[in-house]
Amino acid sequence: MAQRYKLSTKDKARIQSLLKKYHKLFPNLKCKGECLEHIVAKAIGGEGLGGHNKHSDIKIKNYFIQIKSGEINKGILTISGHRLTRFRNNFSKINQFLSSIESVIISVPTKKKTFNYLIYEIDPCLLKPLKLWNKKGKSFYQINKKNVKLTIHPSMSWQVWWKIPIENLENKI
Numbered sequence: 001m002a003q004r005y006k007l008s009t010k011d012k013a014r015i016q017s018l019l020k021k022y023h024k025l026f027p028n029l030k031c032k033g034e035c036l037e038h039i040v041a042k043a044i045g046g047e048g049l050g051g052h053n054k055h056s057d058i059k060i061k062n063y064f065i066q067i068k069s070g071e072i073n074k075g076i077l078t079i080s081g082h083r084l085t086r087f088r089n090n091f092s093k094i095n096q097f098l099s100s101i102e103s104v105i106i107s108v109p110t111k112k113k114t115f116n117y118l119i120y121e122i123d124p125c126l127l128k129p130l131k132l133w134n135k136k137g138k139s140f141y142q143i144n145k146k147n148v149k150l151t152i153h154p155s156m157s158w159q160v161w162w163k164i165p166i167e168n169l170e171n172k173i
Contacts, residue, residue, distance in 0.1 A: 004104040004123075005063035007044065012119050014043035015108065019117050030110060031117075032069035040067050040106055056103045063104070068122075070109035072166065077109055077120065081127075081160040088158060091140075095129045098150075098160065107169075120169040127162055 007015075018039045022031050031039060037057045041047060046060030056064035070079035087093040105122035126146045133140040133152070141151045149163040 011044045037067045055101050066103045066105040068107045070107050072109050072111050077164045084158040098129045
């Protein structure tokens with residue numbers, strides 16, 4: 001795996017500062033999606049890639065980084081991932097695609113129903129799937145070797161969701 005970008009203390013402080021400015025303008029609106037991508041890119045001196053690159057949202061130097069908002073509830077960080085409609089029912093291809101993610105993920109989640117942002121760096125190795133998926137109702141799930149629950153919802157364009165125990169995460173501020 002290639003060397004990963006690591007957030008500095010200054011990067012984290014700039015992200016927090018820009019989020020405070022955002023909430024002065026939008027006091028009742030969670031910062032997420034492209035707005036969060038632009039805030040993080042501005043804070044760390046990166047460039048937004050626009051739209052959605054296969055595995056990253058921003059680039060700084062030769063590093064590609066994904067940005068996720070997410071939510072923390074009961075010690076679990078929940079983040080959404082790619083829509084996997086193109087692989088519909090082909091779990092071998094889904095696993096291959098999810099296993100190919102090498103970009104570090106910077107997650108800037110909130111605790112449920114607050115705008116108290118935290119910042120985590122997520123090692124992509126935490127998110128790797130196992131081979132077998134279980135079916136529950138209309139969804140598919142598994143718990144990988146890192147105790148991360150992966151869920152795919154066909155009714156949501158086969159989007160993958162990860163539930164990560166926060167004790168598995170690094171660089172929280």
